[in-house]
Amino acid sequence: MDHNGFNDEKRESRLYIGNLDLRITEAALIKMFSPFGKIVSEDFLWHTRGPKRGEPRGFAFVQYSTKEEARLAKEKMHGRLACGRPLVVRLASEKFLAESEGSSPAGVGEAGKASGAGNSLGQMSRSARIAAIKNKLKALEEEGSSAKKQKNAEN
Template sequence: MTASIPVPDNDSRDDCRLWIGNLDPRVTEFVLLKILQKQGNLKKFDFLYHKSGMDQGKPRGFCFATYNDKKEAERAMKRLNSQLVLSKPLAVRWAHAEKDTEDKSQSVSGAIHPCSTMTQGSQSQIQAIEAKLRSMEENSDNFTLSFNPAAPPGTNKLYSVRNTTVNRQTKPYRRPRKR
């Protein structure tokens, strides 16, 4: 006898999940949580922060809220969408809406075409880079690595220009004497 483990259905989990965006940077997690709790019983609340970079520790400008049932989620979406919080209107959408638009952009074979959102210029640049890499692979015998330095340290052009001006015998500026 084998024990069966129920597999969570992604659609049922996402039915009550909302994406709340366009958050003012001054909105705190606590304030937003209180606003969302007024609309219904929250099951889960994810307020996102930047993990790295210049904005590390600062809010990312959006969050996710999961309600207990779909009616509460719909009511919250209707009430909060375009609602002004501090200086910005909230944007509230279903969290799984992006997944639906991704499915529509798939081709007949089921794969997303990698160039579907690229411009013609970037496609030609990518093709040129790929051609260059192929030619480098074909002519790999012509490439050698040298571990000897081409010149001793400190002999670049800028260094040599500075040295020639410093090595010239120059006299400091002195004001001519009045007679």
């Protein structure tokens, strides 16, 4: 296999694992992902400076020996709850593609799901997404307060 083929194989067998609860340790991560194949490396990211120095950053990378093992782990673990939080598991190359292209053709992650539902979050800037979320929260709060008023009026 040539050098480029090796890099493609390596890139397609590396998983990004996000939304990790801060209580999850490196050992627990390896234990969760080892049933799907041979893990050849694991990068658990930590804060290296600032007030959170030494604390986990909430994401990691796991490298499997083959891309088939990585795809199986992705299929089985994406969305699975760990310490009450749904894991985000995707190929590390998909994470890069999702950030560089807006949203990938495979519909990666939440942005892909949202754009598939007719929402354009995948193409919005970060500040526009934050504004959209704030507007949604405000609408939900208003809806909740009007429901409380209506309930109090009934009593």
